[in-house]
Amino acid sequence: MKAKILLLTIAIASFVACSTDERAKVKQPTRVKTETVTAGSQLEDVAYVGIVEENKSTAVSFTGMGLVNKVYVSEGQSVGRGQLLATIDGTQARNILAGAEAQMAQANDALARYSKIHDNGSLPEIQWVEIQSKVAQAKSQLAIARKNVADCRLIAPVSGVVGRINVNAGETAMPSQAVLSILDVNTVKIKVSIPEGEIGDINANTPSSVFVEAVNLSTQGGRIEKSVSADALTHTYDIRINVKNPKRTLLPGMVANVTFHSASNVGDGGDYSLPLTAVQKNASGKLFVWSIGNDSLVHRTPVAIGHTAGNRIAITSGLKAGQRIVVEGYQKLSEGTKVVF
Numbered sequence: 653m654k655a656k657i658l659l660l661t662i663a664i665a666s667f668v669a670c671s672t673d674e675r676a677k678v679k680q681p682t683r684v685k686t687e688t689v690t691a692g693s694q695l696e697d698v699a700y701v702g703i704v705e706e707n708k709s710t711a712v713s714f715t716g717m718g719l720v721n722k723v724y725v726s727e728g729q730s731v732g733r734g735q736l737l738a739t740i741d742g743t744q745a746r747n748i749l750a751g752a753e754a755q756m757a758q759a760n761d762a763l764a765r766y767s768k769i770h771d772n773g774s775l776p777e778i779q780w781v782e783i784q785s786k787v788a789q790a791k792s793q794l795a796i797a798r799k800n801v802a803d804c805r806l807i808a809p810v811s812g813v814v815g816r817i818n819v820n821a822g823e824t825a826m827p828s829q830a831v832l833s834i835l836d837v838n839t840v841k842i843k844v845s846i847p848e849g850e851i852g853d854i855n856a857n858t859p860s861s862v863f864v865e866a867v868n869l870s871t872q873g874g875r876i877e878k879s880v881s882a883d884a885l886t887h888t889y890d891i892r893i894n895v896k897n898p899k900r901t902l903l904p905g906m907v908a909n910v911t912f913h914s915a916s917n918v919g920d921g922g923d924y925s926l927p928l929t930a931v932q933k934n935a936s937g938k939l940f941v942w943s944i945g946n947d948s949l950v951h952r953t954p955v956a957i958g959h960t961a962g963n964r965i966a967i968t969s970g971l972k973a974g975q976r977i978v979v980e981g982y983q984k985l986s987e988g989t990k991v992v993f
Contacts, residue, residue, distance in 0.1 A: 687976070688974065714806055759783075814833075854878065873893040950988070
């Protein structure tokens with residue numbers, strides 16, 4: 653009797669153990685967080701703060717030293733090429749010019765008198781050459797003296813807007829010292845500092861809009877110029893957005909709000925975006941996402957990516973609207989894993 657009971661107990665234990673093993677073999681679905689691909693979804697626009705800069709700055713200076721008599725323009729004034737900007741005391745220059753003119757007259761007189769003797773053959777050739785040399789020297793000195801007098805007047809070499817005036821009337825201007833600057837503001841540049849992690853998302857043709865609160869002006873940004881060196885402290889790159897300014901409303905130093913826009917209708921099937929973490933890379937370096945089929949099984953789906961904005965990235969090909977993509981919990985997934993969401 654005891655033997656029968658023992659055999660029955662062993663049989664029951666074996667049945668329970670087998671049942672437990674069978675249940676263990678049935679793998680429970682992995683819980684994940686998903687996002688549905690939506691047609692026309694766009695990346696978020698990214699906004700920055702920039703500073704208006706002139707397109708070009710031309711420093712204007714006297715070629716010689718002198719006391720400034722008068723400055724004829726003021727900061728912010730529009731000037732044209734050839735316009736008089738300032739003058740310095742030209743007394744010394746005019747005196748030198750008078751002496752050069754006297755020497756020129758003397759040399760010409762000597763040339764006229766000795767030319768007849770030379771024509772008669774009574775003047776040695778070497779003396780005739782000396783007389784001609786003195787005439788050439790006097791002519792050169794006269795040209796220099798006339799230029800020095802002309803240089804006492806500072807003339808605008810280009811058209812634009814007067815920037816900062818560095819030397820005023822009564823002060824001494826030094827050679828090559830910038831008296832003032834002329835700014836080209838028919839086109840301005842908006843300088844923006846971009847973090848190194850985001851500079852790759854911006855190219856020469858990235859669409860942008862600019863708003864300058866000081867003059868309540870909104871406009872579209874043009875071609876973008878990118879710096880190739882980063883700031884050592886902030887790890888940012890400077891870019892400059894060209895903006896047309898025909899009315900010269902925008903002035904250097906104004907603060908501008910700049911927004912970069914994501915491109916629309918990117919790639920095949922529209923403009924899609926996903927969180928950065930949704931895009932994975934396989935052993936061969938190819939990019940993919942985990943898509944979920946109607947049977948709740950996940951599959952590797954190859955994708956191509958575009959630019960990023962914030963924590964999202966554009967998907968340029970590989971997806972269709974309505975697909976459900978795993979965005980969290982992908983660490984435990986493999987091809988064909990069943991998931992719940």
